[in-house]
Every structure is written in C-alpha cells, then in structure tokens.
Amino acid sequence: MDDLGRNFARAAALAVLLGAGTALADSGGGSGAAGAQAWPTGAAAAQLGKPYGPQGDTWASIAKLPDWSGIWQLDWEHSRGGLAAMRPSPPKLLPAAQAKLTAYRAGQKEGEDLQPQSANCLPPGMPQIMTQPYPLEFLFSPGKVVILIEAYMQERHVFTDGRGHPSPDDLNPGFQGNSIGHWEGDTLVIDTVGFVPFTQIAAGVGHSDEMRIVERIRKTDADHMLIQTTIIDPKVLAAPWTTVHPYVRDKGELMEYECEQNNRDSADPEGRPGERIGADAAH
Amino acid sequence: MRPELKIVRRTALVCAAAALLAAGVAAAHHSTAMFDMRKSVTLDGTIKDFQWTNPHTWIVFEVPNAGGGTDEYGIEGMSPNYLARNGWSKHTLSPGDQVELTIHPLKDGRKGGFNVSVKFPDGKVMYNLPHGP
Numbered sequence: 001m002d003d004l005g006r007n008f009a010r011a012a013a014l015a016v017l018l019g020a021g022t023a024l025a026d027s028g029g030g031s032g033a034a035g036a037q038a039w040p041t042g043a044a045a046a047q048l049g050k051p052y053g054p055q056g057d058t059w060a061s062i063a064k065l066p067d068w069s070g071i072w073q074l075d076w077e078h079s080r081g082g083l084a085a086m087r088p089s090p091p092k093l094l095p096a097a098q099a100k101l102t103a104y105r106a107g108q109k110e111g112e113d114l115q116p117q118s119a120n121c122l123p124p125g126m127p128q129i130m131t132q133p134y135p136l137e138f139l140f141s142p143g144k145v146v147i148l149i150e151a152y153m154q155e156r157h158v159f160t161d162g163r164g165h166p167s168p169d170d171l172n173p174g175f176q177g178n179s180i181g182h183w184e185g186d187t188l189v190i191d192t193v194g195f196v197p198f199t200q201i202a203a204g205v206g207h208s209d210e211m212r213i214v215e216r217i218r219k220t221d222a223d224h225m226l227i228q229t230t231i232i233d234p235k236v237l238a239a240p241w242t243t244v245h246p247y248v249r250d251k252g253e254l255m256e257y258e259c260e261q262n263n264r265d266s267a268d269p270e271g272r273p274g275e276r277i278g279a280d281a282a283h
Numbered sequence: 284m285r286p287e288l289k290i291v292r293r294t295a296l297v298c299a300a301a302a303l304l305a306a307g308v309a310a311a312h313h314s315t316a317m318f319d320m321r322k323s324v325t326l327d328g329t330i331k332d333f334q335w336t337n338p339h340t341w342i343v344f345e346v347p348n349a350g351g352g353t354d355e356y357g358i359e360g361m362s363p364n365y366l367a368r369n370g371w372s373k374h375t376l377s378p379g380d381q382v383e384l385t386i387h388p389l390k391d392g393r394k395g396g397f398n399v400s401v402k403f404p405d406g407k408v409m410y411n412l413p414h415g416p
Contacts, residue, residue, distance in 0.1 A: 119313035121338070134364060150364060152312075255364045262336035264359065265313040273317040277357030277395040279343045281334045 039187075039216055045230040046214055046240040048189055051182035056160055062140045066186045066219055071135040071150075075224070075248040090202070091231070091241035097205060104204035107270075115273035117198070119266055121259035123152035125175030125199035126192060127213055127229055131245055137254050145181065145188060150254045158190050165193055175199060177213065187218040201231055201241070208235035223249040312338045318387040318397040326356065330380040335363045335373035342376065342398065344384055357395040358386055360411050369413050376401065 040047065054064040093101060107113050118124050130136070132151035139146040143161030148154075158179040165171065165178050171194045181190040192213040201207050211233040219225045225247040232240045262282045266274035328346035340360035345353040360366065363373070376382070382403055386396030398411040 114316035115314050121312065134362075250368070252368070255367070257337050257362065257364060259312055259338045261338070262334055262341060263312075263338055264341065264357075265338075267313070273314065275317050275359075275389065275393075275395065277389070277393055279332060279355060279357065281336060281341065283336075 039228055041242065043240055045216075045228065045242045046212075046232045048182075048191055048214065049184045051184060053183055053185045055183050056140055056142065056145070058142050062142065065140060065183065067222075068138040068140070068219070068225075070249045071137050071252060071254055072225055072247040073135045073250045074131055074133060075246040076133075091205065092238040093205065094236060094238050097236045100206070101204045111272055113204070113271035115265070115267035115271050116203070117267055117271070119263075119273065121152070121263055122198065123154055123175055123259075126156075126177050126195060127231060128200060128202075129154055129156075129176070130215075130227065130229065134257065135250055135254060136247070148254055150257050152259055153257050158188070160188075165191075173197075173209075187216050190215040190217070201233065201236065205236065207231075207233050210235055225249075315387070315397055317390055319390050320387050320397070322388060323385050323399060324388050324396065325383060325385045327383050328353070328356070328381070330376050330378055330382065331355065332378060333373070333376040337362050337364070340366060342384070346394075354394055356384075356386075358384060358398050359396070360398040366411075369410075371409060375409060 039045070040049075054061040056062045056065050104113055116124070123129060124132075129149055129151065132149070134150035136150070137148040139148065143159065145158040145160060147156040147158065149156070154176065156176045156179055158181040160181050160183070162182075163180060165180060171178060173194045173196045175196055175198070177192040178194045179190050179192040181188055183189070190213075192215070193211070195207060195211055197206065199207065201211070211231065214230040214232070216228040217225065226244055227247065228242060228244045230240050230242045231237065260282065264276040264282070266276070268274065326344065326346045328344050330342065331345050332341075332343035334341040334343075340363055342356075342358040342360060344356040344358055346356055348354045363371075366375075380403075382401050384401055385399040387399060388396040400411065401409045403409075
C-alpha cells in the first residue's frame with residue numbers, strides 16, 4: 001500500500017474508532033502532542049499527582065491559570081502530531097463484563113440495543129458526555145471549575161478548593177459523578193466517583209459501584225487541548241483504560257440543546273429504535 | 284498544504300462523517316439504526332416546513348406522486364447547533380422552496396429518512412454532514 005493508501009487506512013481506522021466513541025488510547029507518549037508525553041501512562045495514569053502552581057482559589061490566582069476561555073470542540077478531523085501518532089485500543093474486560101458485551105452484541109443481531117436510551121433524551125453521563133460532537137466550555141471561579149457541555153445542556157462541577165469526596169454513606173450517585181480536582185502547573189487533574197448505573201464505559205460495557213475516572217486536561221498550544229481520561233473499575237476492567245481526545249477552540253458560543261424539544265426518536269426498553277415522522281413538531 | 288495531505292483530510296472528513304454516523308456519535312442522542320445507511324434515494328419536491336429544533340432539525344417535504352397528488356415525507360437532519368457550525372441557518376430552507384433531497388430511507392418503508400444533502404435550483408448543494416473543503 002502506498003503512502004496515500006496507508007494514510008487513508010489510518011484515517012479510516014481512526015474515524016471508525018472515534019465513531020464508536022472509544023476514542024484513542026494513549027500509547028505511552030505517542031498521543032501526538034508535546035507535553036502529553038509527560039503524562040503518566042498505564043496504571044500510573046490512575047494516580048493523582050500533587051498540586052503545584054496556582055490553584056485558582058482566588059480571582060488573583062485564577063488570573064495566573066492558563067487561558068481556557070471560549071468553546072472547545074472534539075477535534076476529530078486531525079490531531080497534532082498527525083493521525084499516525086494515535087493508536088486505538090479497546091478496554092480489556094474481566095470475564096463477566098466480556099460475557100455481557102458478547103450478549104449485548106448477540107442481542108443487536110436480534111434487533112435489540114440498536115438504540116441507546118439517550119434516544120429518550122436521558123443524557124449519557126460520564127464518561128461519554130465528554131465526547132459528544134458538541135462543544136465544551138470551562139468556567140473558572142474561586143475553588144471551582146465548571147465544565148459546561150452543550151450536549152443535553154449538562155454541567156460538571158469540579159471542586160478545586162481542597163475538599164475530598166463525600167463518604168460512601170453520603171455520596172449520591174449521579175450522571176456526572178462527584179468531581180474534585182487540582183492544578184499541576186498548567187494541567188487540571190480531576191478525580192470523579194459516584195455514578196448512577198445508567199452510564200456506560202463504552203457501548204455495551206456498564207460499570208460497577210467502584211468506577212473512578214481520572215482526567216488530565218491541558219492545552220498544547222493557544223487553540224488546542226488534550227483530555228486524557230483514565231477509567232478504573234476493578235470489577236469490570238482488567239486494567240485501567242486510558243484514552244486521549246484532542247479538542248480545538250471554536251468561534252462562537254454554546255447554544256441551547258433541549259433534547260425533548262422535538263424528539264422524534266425513541267428506544268423501547270430493549271433498545272429497539274422508533275421514529276415519529278408526522279409533520280407536527282413536539283413543542 | 285501538500286496535495287496528498289489535502290486529499291487525506293477531505294477523505295478523512297468524509298470517512299469520519301460516515302463512520303461517526305454509522306456508529307451513532309454524530310447523531311449524538313441516537314443511532315441511525317432505523318435508516319438504511321447504505322442506500323441513497325433522491326426526491327424532487329417542495330419544502331412544506333423546516334423545523335430548526337433540537338435534537339434534530341426536521342424537514343416536511345412534499346413529493347409529487349404517480350396519482351397526480353403529493354406524498355408527505357419526514358426527513359431528519361442534524362441538530363441546528365451542528366448545522367449552524369457548518370454553514371446552515373434557519374433560513375437555509377423555507378416553505379415553498381423547490382429542491383432535490385437525497386436521503387437514507389427508513390428501513391420500515393414509511394415515507395421518511397435521514398438527510399444526506401439538499402440541492403438547490405441554482406446547483407448549490409448543502410450537506411447534512413460536513414463534506415469537506
């Protein structure tokens with residue numbers, strides 16, 4: 001295969017894997033951007049480092065943080081370092097989770113699970129809410145970073161004021177989970193726990209009550225950002241699963257996204273798709 | 284940009300669009316399982332309504348039938364948020380516009396489908412998913 005053919009094949013492979021929502025695994029320094037190579041990989045990616053540099057606990061401290069203003073789109077068209085720098089790898093599942101995935105795929109052949117419940121406008125929650133084809137916005141205020149997500153008009157509150165997670169007795173599971181974080185120089189490190197059963201690690205792969213998500217977010221230049229996501233779930237995953245997604249700053253603002261405004265799609269309890277095609281809008 | 288990189292980018296965009304769609308990410312809140320994504324049907328007709336709404340824009344399209352009347356089709360498009368970032372607006376289609384729609388039809392045979400592209404009388408084409416440069 002000539003160079004063009006190889007690039008085409010890589011582009012196609014990349015596109016398919018992005019399309020499946022599994023994104024691109026961090027291949028150990030090969031994620032294609034200078035600085036991402038300094039990030040921990042493998043099991044170390046599941047560990048949090050120590051905070052250093054400004055922590056955004058006051059407005060004066062926030063003024064020293066990197067400029068994350070504007071809106072940020074998943075940059076599936078191209079990544080810094082080129083397509084060749086990104087290699088996909090799916091999560092390694094424990095046997096019980098693998099059996100569930102196998103059953104899920106078998107069900108799909110029978111017409112089940114072809115439509116996720118998000119077709120009924122339930123937001124997907126973490127982690128998949130972070131990789132929708134709609135932009136993000138980051139708002140800084142003392143002790144907190146709020147991540148606004150245009151898809152389903154979601155928000156994540158990342159507390160950077162030094163607090164820990166609530167105790168398991170007090171922790172209320174959510175779609176976004178409970179997020180705390182700190183800055184390691186120019187990188188925001190986020191630790192999230194406490195998810196409702198509805199959210200999925202990937203299509204057909206659910207999570208246990210022990211799922212934990214560690215994210216590292218940093219800009220690689222003025223208009224590009226990388227988010228490294230490590231999912232830890234000792235009851236589902238054979239090893240922590242790390243993916244890296246590139247984002248690019250876009251013009252404009254977040255827009256409304258009220259999913260039920262004119263929703264014509266549906267999924268029955270077994271995930272069979274429905275479509276309402278009459279002329280009347282819902283709302 | 285070197286010519287071969289430009290081709291790869293365009294191809295990657297088209298591939299990405301198709302793959303995103305096939306796996307449901309581009310459609311975001313749902314998959315496209317109810318449409319025959321491997322089949323394209325082209326219809327000439329008149330816009331009756333263009334609903335610029337989330338989660339999907341919706342085209343009500345009147346197509347002349349063999350009996351001398353018209354059939355009403357319901358065509359799903361991408362979110363207005365997505366389309367607005369790819370050159371569309373609520374003004375792109377208006378009631379009375381006579382256009383050629385290419386769609387991926389519903390598998391169940393009802394008169395509906397997923398929008399591929401709109402071709403206007405002046406030859407201009409607008410795509411539901413980005414086509415590339």
